[in-house]
Amino acid sequence: MNRELKRITILVLVMFLTLFAASSVIQVAQAGTLAEDPRNSRTLYESYSVERGPILVDGEPIAFSQPSDDDYRFQRVYANGPLYAPVTGFIPVNGEATGLEQSLNSYLSGQSSSQFFDQLNRLISGQDPMGASVEVAIDPIAQQAAWDALGDNTGAVIVTEPTTGRILAMVTKPTYDPNQLAVHDGDAVQATYQSLVEDPMDPLFNRATGGDMNPPGSVFKLVVTAAALESGRYTPDSTFPNPGTYTLPGSSSIVRNSGGGTCGGGATVTLADALRLSCNIPFAELGVELGDTAIREQAQKFGFNSEFEIPTATEPSVYPRGLDDAQTALSAFGQGSVRATPLQMAMVSSAIANGGIVLNPTLVDAITAPDFRPIQEFEPSEFGRAISEATAATMVEMMVNGVENGAASNARIDGVSVAGKTGTAENGEDDPYTLWFTGFAPADDPQYAITVLVEDGGGLGQEGYGNLIAAPIAQQVLEAVLNK
Amino acid sequence: MSDRRTQTPPQGTAATPPSGVRRIRMPQKLRNLELWLLAFACLINAASIVLVQLGALGTIDTQLVLLGAGLSALVFGLHIAMRFVARDADPFLLPIATVLNGLGIAMIYRIDIAEGDAGWESAAVRQIAWSAIAILCAIATIVLIRNHRVLFRYTYLAGLLAIVLLILPLLPGIGREVYGARVWIGIGDIATFQPGEIAKIALAVFFAGYLVRNRDSLSMVGTKFLGMRFPRARDLGPLLVVWALSMAVIVFQRDLGTALLYFGLFLVMLYVATSRLSWVVLGLSLFIGGALIAAQTLDYVRNRFANWLDPFSDERFNADPGGSYQLVQGLFGLGNGGLIGTGLGQGRPDLTPVPQSDYIIASLGEELGLAGVFAILALYLLFVARGFRIGFAGQDDFGKLLGVGLSFTVALQVFIVVGGVMRVIPLTGLTTPFLAAGGSSLVANWIIVGLLLRLSDTIRNHPRLVIDG
Numbered sequence: 001m002n003r004e005l006k007r008i009t010i011l012v013l014v015m016f017l018t019l020f021a022a023s024s025v026i027q028v029a030q031a032g033t034l035a036e037d038p039r040n041s042r043t044l045y046e047s048y049s050v051e052r053g054p055i056l057v058d059g060e061p062i063a064f065s066q067p068s069d070d071d072y073r074f075q076r077v078y079a080n081g082p083l084y085a086p087v088t089g090f091i092p093v094n095g096e097a098t099g100l101e102q103s104l105n106s107y108l109s110g111q112s113s114s115q116f117f118d119q120l121n122r123l124i125s126g127q128d129p130m131g132a133s134v135e136v137a138i139d140p141i142a143q144q145a146a147w148d149a150l151g152d153n154t155g156a157v158i159v160t161e162p163t164t165g166r167i168l169a170m171v172t173k174p175t176y177d178p179n180q181l182a183v184h185d186g187d188a189v190q191a192t193y194q195s196l197v198e199d200p201m202d203p204l205f206n207r208a209t210g211g212d213m214n215p216p217g218s219v220f221k222l223v224v225t226a227a228a229l230e231s232g233r234y235t236p237d238s239t240f241p242n243p244g245t246y247t248l249p250g251s252s253s254i255v256r257n258s259g260g261g262t263c264g265g266g267a268t269v270t271l272a273d274a275l276r277l278s279c280n281i282p283f284a285e286l287g288v289e290l291g292d293t294a295i296r297e298q299a300q301k302f303g304f305n306s307e308f309e310i311p312t313a314t315e316p317s318v319y320p321r322g323l324d325d326a327q328t329a330l331s332a333f334g335q336g337s338v339r340a341t342p343l344q345m346a347m348v349s350s351a352i353a354n355g356g357i358v359l360n361p362t363l364v365d366a367i368t369a370p371d372f373r374p375i376q377e378f379e380p381s382e383f384g385r386a387i388s389e390a391t392a393a394t395m396v397e398m399m400v401n402g403v404e405n406g407a408a409s410n411a412r413i414d415g416v417s418v419a420g421k422t423g424t425a426e427n428g429e430d431d432p433y434t435l436w437f438t439g440f441a442p443a444d445d446p447q448y449a450i451t452v453l454v455e456d457g458g459g460l461g462q463e464g465y466g467n468l469i470a471a472p473i474a475q476q477v478l479e480a481v482l483n484k
Numbered sequence: 485m486s487d488r489r490t491q492t493p494p495q496g497t498a499a500t501p502p503s504g505v506r507r508i509r510m511p512q513k514l515r516n517l518e519l520w521l522l523a524f525a526c527l528i529n530a531a532s533i534v535l536v537q538l539g540a541l542g543t544i545d546t547q548l549v550l551l552g553a554g555l556s557a558l559v560f561g562l563h564i565a566m567r568f569v570a571r572d573a574d575p576f577l578l579p580i581a582t583v584l585n586g587l588g589i590a591m592i593y594r595i596d597i598a599e600g601d602a603g604w605e606s607a608a609v610r611q612i613a614w615s616a617i618a619i620l621c622a623i624a625t626i627v628l629i630r631n632h633r634v635l636f637r638y639t640y641l642a643g644l645l646a647i648v649l650l651i652l653p654l655l656p657g658i659g660r661e662v663y664g665a666r667v668w669i670g671i672g673d674i675a676t677f678q679p680g681e682i683a684k685i686a687l688a689v690f691f692a693g694y695l696v697r698n699r700d701s702l703s704m705v706g707t708k709f710l711g712m713r714f715p716r717a718r719d720l721g722p723l724l725v726v727w728a729l730s731m732a733v734i735v736f737q738r739d740l741g742t743a744l745l746y747f748g749l750f751l752v753m754l755y756v757a758t759s760r761l762s763w764v765v766l767g768l769s770l771f772i773g774g775a776l777i778a779a780q781t782l783d784y785v786r787n788r789f790a791n792w793l794d795p796f797s798d799e800r801f802n803a804d805p806g807g808s809y810q811l812v813q814g815l816f817g818l819g820n821g822g823l824i825g826t827g828l829g830q831g832r833p834d835l836t837p838v839p840q841s842d843y844i845i846a847s848l849g850e851e852l853g854l855a856g857v858f859a860i861l862a863l864y865l866l867f868v869a870r871g872f873r874i875g876f877a878g879q880d881d882f883g884k885l886l887g888v889g890l891s892f893t894v895a896l897q898v899f900i901v902v903g904g905v906m907r908v909i910p911l912t913g914l915t916t917p918f919l920a921a922g923g924s925s926l927v928a929n930w931i932i933v934g935l936l937l938r939l940s941d942t943i944r945n946h947p948r949l950v951i952d953g
Contacts, residue, residue, distance in 0.1 A: 004756045005875045005888060011752075012872075012892070015899040016865050020858060022906035026818045027854040034819030039801065039812065042820045042832050071835070 041071075044093065048072040053108045053131030053370070055088050055100055057138045063088045063101070068184070076182040082175045083147050086156075086206040087138060087363060089312065090178035094186040095193065099206075100134060100363065103312040107132040107367050107375065114375050130370040137166035137365045137378070142448070145480035146171040149473040155435075155454040156207035157477060158342045162350040162446045164380040165359030167310065167343075169477070172207040174199075207453060210315030213339035214434040214453065217425025218258075218278045218407075218466065220334030222348055222395070222438070225275050227290055227298035229391040236272035236398060240282040248284070249325035255284050258424060258465070275398050276406035278422060280333045287332020292323040295331060301386040303347045303358055304340070310363045317344035334425055345438040346451040347383075352399065353419070353446035356392040358383040400443045408437065410471035413479055417443040420474065422466030432457030437470035441478045448481050450474045514575045515567050521579035522563055526556040529586025532828060536594040539829020548593060551612045552586070558619045565623050566937065569630065574940035580867045581918055581933045585615055585926070587860070588919035590828065591840065591847050598834035607840050607921045614923035618930035625934030632938050636882045639693025646686035649679035650729070654736055665739045665913055680733075680742050681915070681928035684749065685935070688889035691750055694722065695757035696882045703758035714762045723763065726750045727770045734778050740785060741900050741912030747771050748896045753889045756875070792910035810837045814846035814905050818857075825853025840921040842913050845902050861902070864917070868895040874939045887939045890932045 026034070035043050051074055054064040062084040068075035078088055089099015097105060106112040110131040139159075146157035146169040159169035180192045196204050205211030228234035242262045246255040263269040263279030274282035287295060299319040300306070307316045317340040323331060330336035343361060351358040360381045367376040387395070399419035402408045408420040420439025427434060435458055440449040451474075458469035533552055537544050559582050566573055593608035601607065629635070635642070652669050653659040660668035660676055670676040695702070702719055730743040751767045754760075778785045787806035794800055795808035795815070802809075813836040820831060833839040833847030840847070849857045871891025878884035894917050901920075904911035915925035 001756060001759070001881065001884060002876055004759050005872065005884075008752055008756060008888065008892065009869075009872055012865075012868055012895045015895065015903075016861055018908050019861055019899065019902050019906065022903070022908045023818065023849065023854055023857045023861075026815055026906055027822055027849065027857070030815075031819040031822050034816050037796070037812075037816065040816045040819075041835060042816055045832060045835075071832075 045071050045073075048074055048093075049129075050110050051128060051130045052076065052091075053110070053133040055108075056133055056135045057084070057140050057143070059135075060140070062136075063178075070184055072184050075184065078178040078182065081177040081179045083143060083171070084138070085175045085178050086170050086172045086208060087136060088178060090181040092181050092189045092193070093184055094189060099312055100136070103309065104134055104364070104367070108134065112375070115369060118369050118371070118373070132370065132375055133368050134364060135366045135368065136363050137161075137168060138170065138363065139168040139481065141484055142169035142477065142481045143171060145169070145477045147173075149476040149480075150452075150454075151473075153454045153458050153469070153473075154201065154207075154456050155452070155458075156342045157453075157473065158208045158346045158451050159477060159481065160346045160350050160361060160449045162353035162440055162449045163359075165350070165361045166365070166378070166380075167361055167363050168448065168481070170206075170208045170363070172205065172211075174201045174203045176203045207342070207455070209310070209312070209341050209343045213315060213318070213341060214455065215336070215338055215425040215427065216317075216334040216340035216345060217423035217434065217436055218280075218334055219345050219348075219421050219423035219436045219438045219451075220338055220340065221275055221278065221283050221332070222352065222399075222421055223299050223302060223304075224283055224287055224290070224295055224332045225271065225395060225398070226302075226352075226387045226391060227294050228271060228286055229394060230298060230387055231290065231294060234271060234286075236270060236394060238271045239268040240271070240274065240285045242267055242269040243281060246281040246284050246329075248329055249288060251326045253326070255280055255329070257281055272398050272401065275421070276401045278402070278407040283332045284329035287329050288325050290332075292321075292328040292331065295319065295328070296321065298386070301358070301384060302351060303344055303383060306383075308343070308361055310343075310361050312363070314343055315341060317341050334423060342438075342451040342453045345436065345453075346449055348386075349419075349421075349438045349440050349451060350446075350449040351386045352392050352395045353440040353449055354392075355389045356385050356387040358386045396443055399439060403439065407467055408439065408471050410467045411437060411439060411475045411478070413441065413475060413482070416441050416478075416482055418475070418478065419443040419446075420471065422471055424465040430462075432461045433464055435464055435466045435468075435470040437466055437474040439474060441482060448478060450477055452477075512567060512571060514572060515563070518563060518566075518575035518578060521575065522559060522582060525579040525583040525586065526559065528583050529556070529590065532587055532590035533593060535828040536590050536597070537829070539827055540594055540597045541829070548608065551609065552589065555586075555589075555612055555615055555619070558616055558623075562619055562623050562626070565627060566941075570626055570937055570941035572941050573626075573937040574870050574873070576866060576870050577933055577936055577940070580863050580870075581930065584860070584863055584867075584918035587848065588844060588916075588921070589615065591833070591844055591851070591919070592921045594829055594851070595834055595840040595847065597829070598832075610923070611921050611926070614926045615930075617923070618926040621927050622930040622934035622937075625931050626938055629935070629938055632883055632886065632935070632942060633880065635689050635886070636693050636696070639690055639697070642686045642693065643690035646683045646690055647729075649683035649686065650733065650737075652679045666737045667739050667742065678915075678922065678924040680737075680739070681922075681924040682931075684745065684893050685890070685928055685931055687746060688749060688753070688886060688893060691753045692882050692885040692889055695753055695885060698722075699757045702754070702763075703760050714766070715760070720766075723750075723754070723767055723770070727767070727774065730771065731774050731778075734774070734785070735782070738782075738784055739913065740775075740778075740788060740910070741904070741914035744771075744900055744912065745893065745896055745914065749889055749893050752892050752896075753885055756888055757881075757885055788910040788912065792907060795907065810843070811905075811907065811911055813837065814843050815907070817843075817846045817850040818906070821850040821853045821856075823854050825849070825851050825856055827851060841915060842901065842920065843905060844916055844920045846905050848919070860919070861898075864894065864898045868892070870940070871936050874936065874943060877943045878939065879943065883939050883942060887936060890935055894929070894932065 052065040054061040063078050065074040089101045091097040091101040108131045142159045150157050156172040244262050257279045269282050296319045304317045304319045308314050320337050327336050331338045360383050365378045403411045403418045403420045408422045411418050411420045418441040423436030425434040435454040438451040440446045452470040454469050457464035589611050592611050596606045596608050653667050658669045660670045667678050667680050668676045730747040733743040754763045779789050791808035795811045800808040817836050828851050831850040833850050836843050868891045874887030875884045901914040901916050903909045915922050917929045
């Protein structure tokens, strides 16, 4: 009997050795593959088990995590969600995050390399791991003012600090409530997301930094003026022929000034008056004289054709290469294939306000560990010099004139000198215009640069124009922030 | 093995020597060792419950610790009973069963916390209550059965009992179906019980008794074929009956694991009793043949095989019912545990279906890691080894066979359920002995502890004169 029993003992040993081997394979050799399986909800929940750091505006959280009773342990809450959606973005349980939730994910979730020892420390001391908090540059008063001023229009408002590049307000409409996309029911998230994507108003677009990009129209004349002054061949007093119509070179297409007639009276018009009154024909003439290369190079010095991370990725504004004379003439007043984001136009205004230096725009002031140790503090960083200080000073003067007695008159504020430029861009023969304003105040000591974009003609189709719709919005926001 | 072969004089058939003499010679060394091990086991159990509370709740709730302490008192009660009625019983069996039972309660409690169950809803509280009943059964076993040879007398009664127990769940009125398997009985909504768990003990007793009586006819005669002596056709009866019984379990109770357990138990006992490999060859061929036919004709068996072969395909994963979702979730859990585990109360075992019963090993593997799985498997292996020791060192063939059979059920049951979870074999629903939530399983396995303790006491009580069997 014992011989058989020995064999059975060996059989049992083999059975258990198989189990030892199987568990080793699963728990060690295959552990990585198993963790990467997209169906492994443990991996997903793991990323939620850390208390995600808050996003703060002036010390008040606009996005924070509060304990929840479900599998995810924490529920992300967006205070005043629609207002701050373009800043925070959202983090869904299924799918990719957007906004700062995406671009600063490693800090917010505590996974960044600079937080490694911090997390190790918390692990050893038995504290729950926690992500870093992000303090954004947004000024709640500016943000709310921009939201209110934009009203029901489709478009965006962006306010920046010219000397630092800090973004003080970034509003886009229509928008969405990120809270609806942060619910823990994956199907509900999917349904909400789908309906937002299918919405013809594209509420998911951040029109301040991208979306369906718009032609800048007359606000681009600032770039062309800068190129002209920088070339040394032009001054504000340089004159251009002043016809009532202009035939594009090598084409039968005709360009008119926005008023329909000549630019002011007289056979010629100065550069200063052309910019102040925002006439198209003198700029078309100037554009052809300068050539597309000179304009493009100037545009690129302001940031066109570059991608900026604020730290959320933004869409680059476009001034294309290889334009013929007709296209160059159109581009000189911001039509044709030129495209710009409000962020880009804010950088143009800010550079003019800042003595010609372009600063990299940013949303973030500081990233702070849970123990209040600073991980990253904001330092202004230069993108480069776009124009000389002298050109900048000249252009400030020209832009002030534009508001005081020119095409941007609706941006005037009593007792404050405002510099500005409006734009009314055509999209297609029968499509509503895109309305713009970009400028800054106070002109003698620039504190705030503002750019307003209103799509769909502000609801007025081809009746709306920049000074009617966009300039008052800018004025309202500037008044609010200057009276703080 | 036996370190005191000359200490007690030959006793004939009587189980107990004159007690006064022995107490002087043997100061209950084994029981003292057991006491220390038992204290250590209870310490581990208390620590794991406290760790679960710290890990999952962040605080210590004394209520469950007190319930656990009550259970420890019962275990010590069994120990004290043994000091009187089974002084020479194996000192390792009780501590191993205790620590496995305790780890199981800690993990079930942990799942309760994750699922928000408390009070009588709590599976852990019920598990503690069943553990108490089970340990009392073990005490009763060891106190009432003073000589295991009594069981030999009831060989056929045990066989009958096993059949009745197996038929019970199929009876209308008291039979209950859970997760597709009809292996439960219940009265109203209360006290659901798996009689099949008790049946395995009755079967082991029956097999042992039957084989000891009939092994000569089963092993001696036969024709030689392919180097093996095959039994005569008329001696095939018992094998065919047990095979038919297993197939009936597969077809009517839809329980592959139990069928495999019974048949495996029978084959091993048959082999040990008759020394004839031909029985194993015949039996395995029959069972594999039956299982293959079942895989072709029965949906649930076919699904089990398909899930085993390709659990990660989207088709199997999403199939409902009968998909591989549970299997894959269990593997995810084990993988999540890794080498050292997430720590008690800190993993997500609750994401896997039935994490407290069939899948408790995956739950433990997630939170205790590979290290914990190895420790648990090693405990089982040690438990089985102590049981096999009875087979090696026992004096009477009935006792030897019964000891081997009972220990082998534990080994085979662990292999079937853990191997199923870990994709060594197709997944079948069986309880993990001592660990898994379930009253019938606990009662059955603690009775096995009681029987093995009783059997091991008799070998300690006899001089080792004849070693060869």
